[in-house]
Amino acid sequence: MMLGNCATSSSLSTTSDEDIVNNNLTALVVDDSPMIRKLHDMHLKKFGLKVQVAENGKNAIDLFRCGASFNLILMDKEMPIMDGAEATRELRTMGVTSMIVGVTSLDSIFDRQAFMEAGLDHCFTKPLTTENINFLLQELNKNNEEN
C-alpha cells in the first residue's frame, strides 16, 4: 500500500488524530476531464490522502495490474476507451476490494442505479463536496478499524 503524505492546509495549525489516520489513505481519481482530476486531486490531498490520477477506466485497470493499490477510487462514468461502469466491473472481477465511489453528472436514476450495480460502494453527483469527502473518509476509517 502506498503511504500518504500529510497535505498542508492554511486552515490547520496542528495535526489532528484524523490527519494521522488519513495520512495512510491513498486514492485514485479516474476522470477524463483534466479540470475534474485537478479538483478532486486537490480536494483529497487537503484531507491528507496520497492521490494519483488516471484519464480513463483502462488506465485505472492498468495501474492495478502493475501492482498499485488504493483505499479509495473516485470513478467517473462517461469516459473514452473504457467507461466507469466497465472499469468498476473489471476491478471487482480482478478481486479489487477498494472503496469505489462513482462521481458522475448522470441525472437519470436508472443510469445511476446501473452504475451502482457495476460494483460501486457509493455514487455522488459531480463535483464532490467537502461533506461528501468527510463522509467517505469516515467510512474508510471505519472499514480500516474493522479489518
Next chain:
Amino acid sequence: MRRQLAIMRQSLFDQGYLDEQFIELEELQDDANPNFVEEVVTLYFRDSARLILNIQQALERKPFDFNKLDGYMHQFKGSSSSIGANKVKAESTLFREYCRSANAEGCLRAFQQLKKEYATLRKKLEAYFQLARQTGPLETASRPK
C-alpha cells in the same frame, strides 16, 4: 486594490454569475497552490470551449439530433457546475429542457443566450484574476453576503 478585488468578487455572486461551488474552489487554494482557482477555471474554459464547438456544429446539422445535443449539454452543465458558473448552468438546464421536448427553436434561442452568458462570465473572471494577480489573493474565502 484589495478592496476593488473584494468588490469585484462580491458582485460576481450578487449578480448571480457564481454560486457556492466557487467558494469551495477558493477554500482549496492555499500558499502551496496560490493559483489553484485560476488554474481550475482556465481548464474549465478550455474544456468547455470544445463542448460549445461540438454543440454549435451539431446545431448546424438538420434535423437536430436532440439526444446528441442533450448529451453534449449535459457534459457542459456538469463542468460549469464544478466551478460554480451559476448563470451558465441555468441556461444549460433550459437548453436541455428544449432538447427533451424536441423544440428546435427553443434550443437555438437558449444556445445563443448561453453563449452570451458564457462570454460574459469569461470576461469577468479574466478581469478578476488579472486584478488578483496584481493584488495578491484575498486572505480568506468568504461566503457571499
